[in-house]
Amino acid sequence: MPNNDVRLERLETELSRLGAQNRRLRALLPLSLLLAGLPFLIAGTGSQQVLKADKFEVTKDGVVVAELGSDGDGGRVRVFTNEGKLVGEFMVSSGNQGQVTLFNTSQDPVATFALADDSGNGMLALYNKEEHLIVSLTGLTNGAGSISAYSNAGDQVVRIASTSAGDGSIEAMSNAGGTAVHLGATTGRHGFLKILNSGGKEIAWVGADDIGGGNLRVYNSAGVEVGYLVSDATSRGQFSLRDADGTERSMMASNSDGGWMSLRAPGGTVRWVAP
Numbered sequence: 001m002p003n004n005d006v007r008l009e010r011l012e013t014e015l016s017r018l019g020a021q022n023r024r025l026r027a028l029l030p031l032s033l034l035l036a037g038l039p040f041l042i043a044g045t046g047s048q049q050v051l052k053a054d055k056f057e058v059t060k061d062g063v064v065v066a067e068l069g070s071d072g073d074g075g076r077v078r079v080f081t082n083e084g085k086l087v088g089e090f091m092v093s094s095g096n097q098g099q100v101t102l103f104n105t106s107q108d109p110v111a112t113f114a115l116a117d118d119s120g121n122g123m124l125a126l127y128n129k130e131e132h133l134i135v136s137l138t139g140l141t142n143g144a145g146s147i148s149a150y151s152n153a154g155d156q157v158v159r160i161a162s163t164s165a166g167d168g169s170i171e172a173m174s175n176a177g178g179t180a181v182h183l184g185a186t187t188g189r190h191g192f193l194k195i196l197n198s199g200g201k202e203i204a205w206v207g208a209d210d211i212g213g214g215n216l217r218v219y220n221s222a223g224v225e226v227g228y229l230v231s232d233a234t235s236r237g238q239f240s241l242r243d244a245d246g247t248e249r250s251m252m253a254s255n256s257d258g259g260w261m262s263l264r265a266p267g268g269t270v271r272w273v274a275p
Contacts, residue, residue: 054069054070055067055068055069055070056068056069060082061082063080063082063083063084064080064084065079065080065081065082065084066078066079066080067079067080071091071092073091073092073093074091074092075091075092076089076090076091076092077089077090077091078090085103085105085107086103086107087102087103088100088101088102088103089101089103093114097114098114099112099113099114100112100113100114104129106129108127108129108130108131109127109131110126110127110128110129111124111125111126111127112124112125112127113125121138121139122138122139123136123137123138123139124136124137124138125137128152130152132150132152132153132154133150133154134149134150134152135147135148135149135150136148136150144161144162144163144166145161145162146159146160146161146162147159147160147161148160151175153175155173155175155177156173157172157173157174157175158170158171158172158173159171159173163184167184167185167186168184168185169182169183169184169185170182170183170184171183174198176198178196178198178200179196179200180195180196181193181194181195181196182194182196186207186208190207190208190209190210191207191208192205192206192207192208193205193206193207194206197221199221201219201221201222201223202219202223203218203219203220203221203223204216204217204218204219205217205219209230209231211231213230213231213232213235214229214230214231215228215229215230215231216228216229216230220244222244224242224244224245224246225242225246226241226242226243226244226246227239227240227241227242228240232253234255234256236253236254236255237253237254238251238252238253238254239251239252239253240252248264249263249264249265250262250263250264257273257274258273258274259273259274260272260273260274
């Protein structure tokens with residue numbers, strides 16, 4: 001039976017072997033961890049790794065606060081409050097154009113920004129809580145801008161725009177439809193105010209004429225001019241009245257010697273001159 005010295009020597013030899021093995025294992029541990037995590041590092045940095053899903057959701061305390069998904073027209077991003085109420089949406093419209101919509105606390109759409117038509121013009125629309133359009137800012141086909149206001153029922157009642165000639169224009173509409181008042185500028189850089197009846201006929205026109213003087217014209221319900229007050233070429237006043245077919249029947253004016261007036265009838269003309 002081995003004595004105590006032999007057993008002690010064997011024990012020391014075994015401990016020395018185990019210590020050397022443990023040191024080798026400790027040296028290999030970092031390399032082992034690196035090799036084990038290498039696939040995850042490649043997945044996180046490589047461009048060939050794609051994560052696919054029908055929808056992604058971001059949650060907070062179990063409530064969805066953001067959503068990335070799609071609908072029938074393309075991709076869609078939606079943002080929610082902490083209570084899960086929709087407040088914003090970025091999506092593809094039915095015309096394959098980008099569209100951003102904002103919602104109020106009742107989740108009614110109150111503002112939309114989008115490309116309004118195929119020509120690439122933008123549109124900004126504001127809605128009331130009943131989801132009726134109340135204000136819109138759009139790009140026109142001529143490249144100019146237009147601002148429109150709408151009634152609570154969704155009828156257009158005011159439009160501010162640029163004409164095809166580049167002049168400004170403001171129109172006020174009745175709730176029955178059609179322009180009632182038109183304020184604008186002519187191609188000669190002159191301002192005008194036009195009044196229309198319910199049938200769309202122009203019944204009054206106030207503005208500047210081509211020589212820069214004032215001009216007031218009145219029309220009957222058929223749109224025929226029956227009277228006007230103007231500043232003539234000599235910068236003097238002139239007033240005229242006409243019958244229903246537009247035939248001039250009376251005129252009053254001024255000249256260098258004073259005033260004059262004429263009355264016309266089928267049988268002739270009567271003229272008074274002062275002095």
